[in-house]
Amino acid sequence: MAFSIQRGLGLLFSALTICAAGCGPSAAPGGKPGEMVYYSEGGDIKGFDPAKASDVDTALAVYKVYEGLLEYDYLYRPYRVVPILAESLPEISNDGLTYTFRIKKGVRFQDDPCFPGGKGREVTADDFIYAFKRVMDTKNYSNGSWVFAEHVVGVDEWTKASEDPKKPTDYSRPIPGFEAPDRYTLRIRLLRPYPQLLWVLTMQYTFAMPREAVEFYGDDFLNHPVGTGPYRLKRWQRNYRMEFERNPTFHGQLYPSEGAPGDREKGLLADAGKPLPFIDRIILYNVREYYTWWQMFLRGQIYSVGISKDYFNKVINPDLGLTSDMAKRGIVLRKEPQMDVYYIGFNWEDPVIGGGKTPDEVVRHRKLRQAITCSFNQDQIKQTYASRMIPSAGPITPGTTGYDPNKIYRWRYNPELARKLIAEAGYPDGKDTRTGKRLHLTLDMGGAGDAETRQLGEMYVGFARAIGVDITLNFSLQPEHWRKLEHKESQMFSAGWVMDYPDAQNVLQLWYGPNEAPGVNHCNYKNPEFDKLYERILTMQDSPERTALYQKMADMMVEDCPAAFMFHRLIYALLRDWVEDFKPHDFPYPNVKFYRVRPH
């Protein structure tokens, strides 16, 4: 009998081996001959409802199917907007309060069962107004309501009216600020000048949406995108794989013929004037483990990959270029400074490190914050981060007007100055002159368990110890970190901001008094002078004057120190060289339509 058990096992194992060998090598399922397919990592998405597409992965998916009035120019720098579903840039009234858009004629939504006869209907101004209303409807709890709230005539009243949980929101109720005088004209009327309107009209929250689809699919609308964009969703296995195919009724768009200096030399203008999109199918996988992602990239199953810290030395040589081994495989390196800023915030309401109540406290606390800022060694962080960051000198991010890479502030790494400042703040060598006790602070960091966050945290502790200050680190999961900030419970915290549009106003709002927690001003910074400037720049059109004000406000931030600005990310990523016409972009959401895949 023992013999038969053994034989059974042998059979089992040989069966496994035969099958394993027989199944053969398996690359990503290839396309039809002549078809251009693009494979990439797609991440977790929140569904295809533009009103709820609040994270990068979801936005990337939504932009393939839906479109808005405007989009960012793919090649031109500094960033500017170009019309996409609008015929041209809007007419703006002299007082800056009325924007009139002409909408392209003959643009149709993709064919879908939600339309009578299954054939896509023409896009009209009402489709935009409907989409805007959806974003402002409280019942949709869209993260995008900020794009119009407090800016457009009548939206806040409309939002208020949508709050009643018992009644369904009345979409026939007009918003006076959104008017459609005829099918192809959309007029937006503002309460006050809002120069950022053109930027926000490139965002997914403002994309044209057919009411038929929302009503036809109801709760399931997020799984059935019906847009005008270059692609349509072919198949989506949630949590696993998304497949897009060319939208046969796409209204057409041409590859840009004007680029930034140097684009022609890089060959980026070779396709100028050709109809988009080039790629026929896009397949996005939801790969979680970086280790797997990396193997799939090397096997050519996906076309681009970020470089995690652990792989950095394998891939990047000491001169911060690609190693020859990688270059031989036909891999190119992308280095992209990000439009973001990471900082250590100080809670302005904290009795030790905050704004202070008495004039004496105001001065001493400021010196303390400056001392801590001066103790942070950005170069060391840069080394630990393997150069994947740019030391930051203030809130203004790279790629934004007002950013000056050469700016050097007084409050940057300087141990002597830090020691001097901390003594003046009343803590010589970190000891409180009144009690003789060592100064003890707490720093809250999100991303618990993440080795990189821990390493960074330990570094901050080390920096502060050098000037005699003890820092206790609290790591928590991101939701808990958020909650602490919302309840003003943190003393010091690490935080970051990724820009919504290339305008410094977007980051400066983080220190505007009325935005205090639970709003975005997590530092709870209050400075009437800053607030006044902020209110002024809100209504100013882009001009050298406004840029000067941005810089002035940034200087105030750095001087008053409600936050220690640490770094902007610099992303290193690898790309297969068979992907052509690729240009890094800070708002890359719709850009896959410009790419081309060379046969390989």
Place this chain on the structure above:
Amino acid sequence: MTAYIIRRLLSVIPITLGVLLLVFLIYRVIGGDPAARLAGKNATPAKIEQIRKTFGYDKPKFFGFWVQKFFRAQPGAGLGVVPVSGQTVWEFCLNLCSFRLAVVSASGQTGWNFKPAQGATRLAVALPDFDARQRYRMEFRVEAPQGCSLRVLLAHPGAKPENQPIILEKSLSNNARTFVTADIAPTVDLDAADGGTAQVTVEITGGEATVSALQVWRAQSNPFDSQFWQIVSQFAQLNFGKSLQSNQRISRMMADGVVPSLCITTPIFVIEFVVAVALALLCAYYRNTWLDRTFVVISIVGMSVSGLVYIMLGQYFFSFELGWFPVWGFEGINYVLLPVVIGVVASIGGSLRFYRTIMLDEMYQDYVRTAFAKGASQRQVLFKHVLKNALIPILTNVVVAIPFLYTGSLMLESFFGIPGLGRMTVDAIYTGDEPVLFAMVFIGSVVFVIANLITDLCYTWADPRIRLQ
């Protein structure tokens, strides 16, 4: 027997209530509500409050006659009312039962200083979504010198400023702290009942004063109209709601994820069980020989190596280097083979050792010796007697593992791209997606109770001495 089964099935109720309570305590009471996260990075306080209302996060946690209301307080124009900030007080008691104990205002500010230049100072408290048919209560603490007087005035939504009924008038007699409660009675005037913003004004005349710990409460007629009971009633109707993270219906997410999970876990479970029991019998048969010892060593080594090592090595050699299997994906049977083999290899060591111990325990029992003494062959004893008697501990081990089949295998699913429930649950933990967690623990506890019941029934079948009552 039937009564026993029904009784056991009924125990689902307290058990699910218990686990829901536990998850609720961990996520909602200690973790706070997820409104701010849902509102996104550009959120304003008003927006967060709207979300709180939409999802019912503004209700009491478990029980309460009063609901704390959000308000905005603004110093009266041109007068010396200055906000004072201070320490946040622990909100725990307040959150749990709406006992009016804790001292903290919803706006995060703890107080205001009234410094009158002349005449009265006013603090305007705006109450959005005021429902005039409900009873409201405002509470605050006042610290003021002798001779001060205090008035609280109310303006219903849409009321003219001069038409403000006085709801409280009080002269402050000493310098001590006074606790003031101002009740706002409901009105039948239906014109005023249209949910707008009401304004309550706190007016102090005659000296410098401090108002602190201001809170506003709204009466609620049903004290069980609370967050926890909302979840319980939702689950009682088997409505799992939607994920906060993906916006998808959770029932659909589970339906999508259960098949891929079972595709991995069931073969692992079955193969591992059959192979481990077979090898254990083999070891028992050849006990204390080189074969037995070799398997013991192999199983101990297998147990000591982390599953992650098998996964990474397996994926690297068999998929990446040799290309026998796909690196990642879930498209057909060949995508499942490698994860299953790795799953079996990673877990077989422990089970083999466990089953071998059970078999050997039985081998030294009296009845085995009797059987041998009666002349039964080694094989007969092993299969007729030992295997049957070893079934009870084996059954316990096996049936208890069944509920974990549906939770999937987190690591295998993550590395090999199997869109199963394991990945979904862990993502939900990382992102604080509490509806998904509620649903998973709910299903988990139900399946667990059923699996336990099946174990018990199997006992009676395996061991005639056991009777269920």
